[in-house]
Amino acid sequence: MYAERLRPKNPSMMVGNEESRIGFLNWLKNWKKGSKPALLVGPPGTGKTTLVYAAAETLGFVVLEFNASDVRTKERLSSALLPSTHSVSVLGERLLVFLDEVDGLYARQDYGGLEFIQTFIEESNLPVVLAANVEEDERIRKLLPKCEVFAFKRVPPRLIYLYLQNLVKKEGLKISPETLQRLVEKAGGDMRAALNSLQAVLASPSTEVLEVTRDKMMSLRDALNTLFNSNDREEARRALEACDADIIEKIRAIFSSLVNSKLNSETLLKALEALSAVDELAARIKRTQEWRQLRYFHSMLAYSIFDSTPRGVVRFSQDMYPWSVQLRIWNDARVLRSIGRKLGNLLHASSTEALVIHLPYLARLLSLLDKSEVQRILRGFTYDESELRVLNKEISRFSK
Template structure:
């Protein structure tokens, strides 16, 4: 007797009188697809999470491939990997709503995150129990499109699973393929076993391009009535570095800080909100302002090492900047100026070494001196080759 014939049977009747947030106009569904009554108290990351695949910004090539899988009703096991905030979870949740409909998602989809216990016991009990049951009828209740003849298990942050749990999971993926599809989401594939990787169709979600970020941010700005300058929007998109979650969180933080308060420290709705400026964006992220970086670069290029070191330490203390942020911004500015190739190689190699030392726990005072020394050494080489 086959494994499919041995499976238990699930009922397909959906709970009655349940209202989902996606059914309410103007409301957004939370990540867990649970009924939402919080309204505007939701973080914007959840409030404006895409409801459909067409709402997902960027990665059009991945969306086209997934749509072809769905239209032919041949969805394989999926592996989404890439940096945080690039749309991996939003894409699979939008796909689940497309396949099953909003009212059937809770019944047909099992979502486990890294915050859940994901040891071998969970794989053997919770995941296996969900995967081993099948519908009594094909398809999804209330939908006659032929889709959804399988359940969907989403394992978010799967690179946090133990090796034993991954080994147990690969057998379950093989045994219940006729009934269940898996979507594994991870930031780093090298933490996943080769057996899992070989069983999935892989899609890499790269950092989102600026235009994709801008489309979604503009929608949020319009719906929330955010007063923000064009320069501030450009700075927000640049500092987000392709991370949609980061851009929306920073925008919401700046929007909250622009709210005028009364004498009791409560929001004063009678006054207009302040306009969000480029300076407010940099202050919120605690990133160095472009003028500060230009000042540091000019000092390093034209002054002696003692004066340069004093100027860098003064700006760091006054603005509360971290050396790692200064290194990242300074390297971009140094790459823009025309210098001999020997100087450029010396700068990039030296800055990379200092960044590694800072990340490994090196003292900021000593590494700041190293930064000044590297740039001044490159200037000396440039003078010798002139």
């Protein structure tokens, strides 16, 4: 999980391919309508995906990522081209369209994807970024002249070594310089592989340093599809564990897969309830950095999804709307549940009753009072920052 957890948030924290990194940042900074799309091309694990997100974050863009190998991408891209959804910003944030691993798309199935991407590129009002692992592909070659190309090379072992050494120091990890050296050599310029094998070696120091461990990892898509179709709980758990995506990302993807599925509303509700409990655990792991709880997290997630959904109905699906928007809704829902529990305890009511019946009354009453008085009253309860934020939002619905 190192590879995901330690994804640099700022392009300047990355190593290697400096020229392309700076070039890409400038491309995004200077982008205007009519600019060519960017194409990042180079071997896996060199930081292409990381750079897109880090650059976006630094320059204030929200990334709309489309999954190039999803058959629905074409449909979704078309709707993104419609004037109504084709706004340049959401909640004041600028948007960037990102199609990662476009070569994967062609290898798997061609459904007119390339032509479509070309049209999309030409008509888009938003900056478009493509990333690909291989340049040799004939179809990628066709895209090259239409794009501003930023080439990525394998990260020099010397830089990977320095990067890991720094990490080892910062995190207080125990590993000998020889093992670190061997691990870097075996990674073959693939930073993700280096991070994964560092983690493997730390988890069980007796293991041999393996050649490029990323081959054993599952993509988020494969892991979730295995989860939704698995025959038993253990198979479901193994699939989730074999995917090194961030835990929050796993929950998001399960969330949108469930919501986009044909589950009846009763089953969907049950599954979402189960997911929200796991979501609370994930939030706690992130907050406390207790990564040892990941095993528990994976079992809990796998079991609760396995138990609450029928086999073969749900399929991997990612939403085209920026997660930041969904996240706000989802976070508020989580916070509301904890408010419900606290308020329910206080009033000897169930948390649902507290939320549905008592909270609106409380909010209505508080909205009649003076602002500073309201804050004084709220501080008398045991609500935390985010709960206070949501409560104030509820109250303000009644104000004016």
